[in-house]
Amino acid sequence: MYEHYKNARNKSWEVLIACGINSLPVDLWKIAKHFDLRIHPYSKTNLIGLLKEDVSQGDGFIVYLDGKKEIFINDKIHCRNRRRFTVAHELGHGILNHDISQIHYRNSEIDSQTDMQELEANIFARDILMPATVLAALDIHTPEEIMEPCNVSRQSAAIRAQRLHELYRRNKFNLHPAERKVREQFDDFIRNYQK
Numbered sequence: 001m002y003e004h005y006k007n008a009r010n011k012s013w014e015v016l017i018a019c020g021i022n023s024l025p026v027d028l029w030k031i032a033k034h035f036d037l038r039i040h041p042y043s044k045t046n047l048i049g050l051l052k053e054d055v056s057q058g059d060g061f062i063v064y065l066d067g068k069k070e071i072f073i074n075d076k077i078h079c080r081n082r083r084r085f086t087v088a089h090e091l092g093h094g095i096l097n098h099d100i101s102q103i104h105y106r107n108s109e110i111d112s113q114t115d116m117q118e119l120e121a122n123i124f125a126r127d128i129l130m131p132a133t134v135l136a137a138l139d140i141h142t143p144e145e146i147m148e149p150c151n152v153s154r155q156s157a158a159i160r161a162q163r164l165h166e167l168y169r170r171n172k173f174n175l176h177p178a179e180r181k182v183r184e185q186f187d188d189f190i191r192n193y194q195k
């Protein structure tokens with residue numbers, strides 16, 4: 001379990017660094033572009049008509065089309081911040097090279113204890129949208145404080161806040177060189193941030 005957690009977390013740092021992400025809210029489209037992953041809203045594609053009804057009711061999915069990974073996001077349901085989580089989650093599947101031959105079209109912000117690919121995609125999504133080192137530098141603690149700069153749902157923010165509480169308690173920030181690099185990349189943003 002911890003290996004999956006570490007794998008997804010370390011990849012999130014790598015991605016933030018590689019894509020030059022230096023401010024919140026994180027620009028997910030910049031990340032998609034960097035990895036050549038295209039994102040399609042359901043409303044702008046005619047493919048959805050071909051899908052089973054329960055797929056079109058889901059959150060989104062990633063699939064191979066002509067050998068390329070393409071992400072589809074249901075833009076008809078959920079608030080914008082919930083959709084951001086889905087985009088980040090599907091980017092996670094793509095970037096972590098998960099087996100996407102089977103379509104998973106529903107995702108939960110609550111972590112799966114049995115499906116490690118779903119778990120990894122969630123860890124990745126949270127670490128990309130709400131980098132702990134940046135939140136710590138801003139002395140952010142509560143879900144409300146997290147929601148504001150990160151554009152995430154209350155549920156995502158609450159899960160992050162819980163984890164953050166644990167990290168604060170053990171003072172476990174910036175131990176890994178990649179995390180320190182992320183922190184440095186956000187220097188200007190942190191300096192100019194007004195709570």
Ligand SMILES: [Zn+2]
Pocket residue numbers: 089093104106107117118121
């Ligand atoms: Zn998934």
